[in-house]
Amino acid sequence: MELTVDNVTQSLDIEPDMPLLWVLRDELGLTGVKYGCGIAQCGACTVQIDGAAVRACQTRVGDVWGPVITIHGLGTPDALHAVQAAWVDHQVAQCGYCQSGQIVQAAALLAQTPDPSYEQINDALSGNLCRCGTYPRLRAAVKTAAAKLREAPE
């Protein structure tokens, strides 16, 4: 099976019904993608497939229909994506465990909706659970990232 993740195409000997989450984490070592619930309730495993934010825990690897972008492919510590930079500036993270999913979800929102209202931000990110309660900072960070991306798109 061929899988393109973060712009690298790999060949994998894997059962097609394994969730993409566990392929990314255990087979490819992309541990920034997190396991939180396994039933698409928390969003910690969010990745983009063809630009759409999806829950990797509920996506069979055999059903992946396009290139996958994870938190690692979005940006790196030395080359932050605008959403990641906004997250650092606003100091959103507490435990940080949900933030990979939040950031990938937010990046997908901003690619579609460059100037989202607070209501649109709420709608897009309410599927991503944060138990630490970083919501106020997270909301502000999405606004900052949106403004930066409108000035200088990725």
Add this chain to the structure above:
Amino acid sequence: MSRAGKIARRTFLIGSAAMAGGVAFGVVMYKRPHHNPLLDTLGKDAAALTPYVLITPQGITLITPRADLGQGAYHLQAALIAEELDVSLDQVTVDPGPPSPAYYNTALSGDAVPFAATDDGWMAETARAVADVPMKLFGIQVTGGSTTVPDAWDKLRHAGAVARETLKAAAAAQTGHNADDLHTENGAVILPDGTRLPYTDLVDTVAQTDPVTDVTLRDPSEWRLVGHNMQRLDMVAKSTGTQAYGIDVELEGMLHAAVRTNPRQGGTLRGFDASEAETMRGVHKVIAIPGGVGVLADNTWRAMQAVNAVKIEWDETDLYPAAMDDHWRILADSFDAASRDSRFKDEGDVEATLAATDAVQAEYRAPYLAHAPLEPVNATVLVTDARVDVWTGTQIPRFVQDNVAQITGHDADDVHVHGQVIGGSFGHRLEDTVVRQAAHLARAVKGTPVKLTLSREEDMMHDFPRQIAMARGRGAVADGQVTAFDLGLAMPSVLASQLGRQGLPAAGPDLQIVAGAWDQPFAIPDYRVTGYRAQGLAPVSSWRSVGASTNGFFHDSFLDELIHAAGADPLEERLRLCNHAPSRKVLEAVGEMSDWGKPLAEGQGRGVAYCLSFGVPCAEVVEVTDTADGIRIDKVFVAAEVGRVIDPVNFENQVQGGVIWGLGHAIMSEITYSEGRATQDNFDSFPFLRLYQCPQISVRGLENDSAVRGVGEPPVPPAAPALANAIFAATGKRLREMPFNKHVVFV
């Protein structure tokens, strides 16, 4: 963007015995200190001071022994050392260090004595000092009770200052200057002519230098870090997926494990058939463990699939009632003399006053609640003949050492715990079941590391939840004032349940049964709080704010009912009754922040609540609107007295998080048992506050008190009563049972 300091997850290189004794290894620059008069004035033993600073030619490492659960503990501990050491946070590496008696928590015992945090009389201080002794004997290295900051405040700044002055003494010896003519700046000793001697170049001389322990801590006016907005060290890693947590541990040749244990807490295994599971792809081994079965496989998902394919026969157990009604019945039956646990508050003559008047009466309930941090609990264990290595995020590393040693048959000293960054805890990592399970599995495959990751379902169903609790209030009002307040609180003992799992006794009353109620600073003429210990309920554990998480709701809700009955203003009457100056200031602050007296629109309501917990007076005002779609929470205003706000950004994060924690669970969450099994096993049945439900939260930290306090837990208790009081103001409906969505609809 600046390069942030790294938080190392590698194995700590210095032996724990060396660290505990403070022996120099040529690189450890911080020796066991001599007699220190400063510590005497702090009432602390000089032996409390152990290495927090490690300097090698390669760099500076700050040891931050309290676990980072997301509350920024590593960052705050590092900042306190760095403040006095004159280094910037991007120059250092932060390492949690090994488990060691040297890192025992002196602040934890403060809440173990029956004196309110507002009581600074000699009896209270003596009791706190005595309670420190067993903490030292046990070497309890625990993260919890919002104690990281109070424990670290003097200790770590002092450690930084000793290191700084010793470096100056070493530089003086090396250059022939007088130490008084030298100063430090940005990781270097500066000579009178401006020459910089980096700390890392002084290692050899420092190893020959006696530590300078007679040091003066910096005046607050000189602080570069404390009180200023800081950039937390872990933000880049946590925003790029590069922060490694325990669940991300990867070792050469490692097997992945999954377990299933009896869905009834404490239940055992009768038998199992693994014939199908053993044939599944990637499965290495199926092993019986206490109470269940584990599967070792080459991938986490394969292990989870296989463990679900094992046919298991469970033992029926009756350690606690199978059905929920019986849990409530036990609580209702516990308000009697035989179950009485404590009555630390008994002022005036409650019985006489209530007998002479029509008492206001109310009963309140709060359910079991799961901790459910987003990172499911996990542990990686490698057993060899000589030693055991454990990689896990834990708040109790010393207990982990002992418990693993018992399972594997090693000496505790040969069990090496490598603390991992934790994806949320809220008290969950004060338990170590998962580590014990991983040790059982790893013991069966010596030489091969085993990483056990609990499924969300296994984690939630076997959580030792927040205590279930019930309260009964009776009170009286006269002439527009609250005159009598009698509150009984019934719940299981968290302390007994938790210590029992560590094989430790819990003698005497459990203060958590009445915490957040008996110790509130109100001058009510007839005022009594009684704790009742309910027996035979499900095992429970510490959950963010512990006893106060239920009692703050009970105490303040009942006070609000009485104030309403008296016809008084909720804020004014609380202020009139409050006899503790710092607490009055937090109440005044939220009044001002929320424009308390200003009329609201039709359908809106405003509620205030107050709770003193973990030594922190905290007041909150909640504003709600009763919309066509249900109750919407619009705004929350919070003021908390913490003595010092060390990092305003992290402070605001913690307080907002605490408010959201309190509100979310109060509205919609509960754990119930049916046939002895937890009914809720994932976030579909155990929901929590989502972004669209999150109000604006304005935070103010007050610094009027002399004691410096942690703020991880104190914002939780007032959130639920402030919301209930606001809903009462908006709708006239009084909420006496959590979760509130049993009684009102929320947006």
